[in-house]
Amino acid sequence: MEIKDIPIHIQRSALKAKIPECDLYLSKNYLRAKGQIKPSPRSCWYSYEIKYKFKESVKIFILDPSIKTELNGKKAEHLYKDGSLCLFFPKAKEFNSTKLIVDYIIPWVSLWLFFYEIWLVTGDWKGGGIHPN
């Protein structure tokens, strides 16, 4: 049985239901979600922005505090050139339009931040992953 794409307004209402503080903007095939998140109780709050184009792309940014792209000459890991976060492996369909942003992307943002913080204080990325180049 074919798994159906989730209509974008369902993405929106699912986000609103599970994360009521989330600031949402929907226009046709474009959904933008803004909110605050922290991976551990002693972490600072991070403002994030998710830009979702239905069946096209999803981009995740941390707006504040700004993400460090370099530490002691070592480049930050799992960041795209535009500064958005590399959260999943598209070819393996870990996320696509059949899956809910709130169930997949949001927890991954937190997980990414968790490993980002550890990278920041130890110099090592401990979250694993794949580097295409």
Added chain:
Amino acid sequence: MLITSDAYTQLEDTLAKMAEAAELDQTRWARMKSAYEGISKWLSEDPGFFGEVEIEIYPQGSVSIGTTTKPYGKTEFDLDVIIHIKLLSSDYEPEAIFNEVVRRLNENETYQKMSESKSRCVRLNYKGDFHLDVVPGCMVVVYDDKLIDIPDQKSKIWLRSCPKGYQSWFIDIANRVELTFLEKAFSANKVEIEEYSKKKPLQRAVQLIKMDRNIYFNENPENAPASIILTTLAAQFYDGQPSISETFEGIISKIRNHIQTLYIIKPFKLPNPVNPSENLADVWDDKPELYRHFIAFIEQLYSDWQELKESHGIEKEAELMKGMFGENPYIKAMEAKADVVNKRRGNGLGILPSGVMIGHKIEKSLPVKPNTFYGD
């Protein structure tokens, strides 16, 4: 380690893990035990002096009270072991006993190569692991197996000591807490209780204070307050708090108050709890500048701790933690934390709507689905 949604527990867990990272690990513990059993065997096989007498060998100091900490920037621990010779000190000259130990150890090529005589001990250097200070001593009276007279070969006198008595004094105080705050947190999080959480808060606090002392006096170790002073003060000012944070806070505040109310200029006396006529802090009477260093250290520790207690975000926290307790222990604690999160990915790891990660499912939590961070 714990994946916790509680800030206080998170701090507690990090402190415990850091102290654990700096203590004598099980491998070295086993090596130390076999080292001193080897010494005991070599002594008792002596065809001369030691062959005729009963000896007992046991650790003293930080090993015996569970407060070992690796010296900052060094690879070797400083450990002490007592050779309790079951002869009365009143029948012997102090240097005669000391010389017998030196003589017998030097008859063994291995020990001879690694030994170095100090004023009250023979130091054996186990490269890469530890220095073992072998401290000989004799019975004071036949009916008390705790009391010991230790030869000081420089001043040629017997020094009264009671390492076993000190050990039970300290351990009894530490054991006022049955279950630590962390053990309870492990249970509440429904995960198997890890060994490091079981060490008593007093022991952890002493380790952390010593770790901080080692860094604070790194450039001038000769100015540092001795471990016995810090350990005795900590135990005396301990009120049985179940968490490391409260214990640390309580001890440092009380030492500070003690100084500020009565002893801003004149050093206080610190009677040995098991031998009250001995002042453990007598060095301050001779060298008042060391007392001033001690006060400055306590003030710094107090203000650093006040800052650390606040939540500043992980980056600032890391800076404070590394500065207070050392970079290596902090990094080890963070690696352990990463490990536990990785083990839980796709296996119970979730987040609260705030993003805070948790290790098991609760109401309104969202599971973290398996993923592969992909991209540069």
